[in-house]
Amino acid sequence: MKQTMxxxxxxxxxxxxxxxxxxxxxxxxxxxxxxxxxxxxxxFEILDKxxxxxxxxxxxxxxxxxxxx
Numbered sequence: 001m002k003q004t005m006x007x008x009x010x011x012x013x014x015x016x017x018x019x020x021x022x023x024x025x026x027x028x029x030x031x032x033x034x035x036x037x038x039x040x041x042x043x044f045e046i047l048d049k050x051x052x053x054x055x056x057x058x059x060x061x062x063x064x065x066x067x068x069x
Contacts, residue, residue: 003026003034004034004042006028007022007026007028007031007038008038008044010022010025010026011066015067016066016068017065018063019063020063032064046068048064048067049065050064051064051065
């Protein structure tokens with residue numbers, strides 16, 4: 001199955017996805033590129049939100065979480 005289809009199926013099942021989830025669950029390492037393709041070439045409306053978490057050193061880091069409306 002194409003990675004694009006994997007990401008879309010995951011979004012439909014779980015409602016959202018982050019890069020960490022994409023890598024660990026689907027083996028997808030370029031999530032932003034797939035989201036771009038889903039938005040601009042396939043016409044899906046996918047929202048995003050910047051979230052903050054702590055990394056393994058205890059420092060804050062930002063990442064995107066992508067949602068289906």
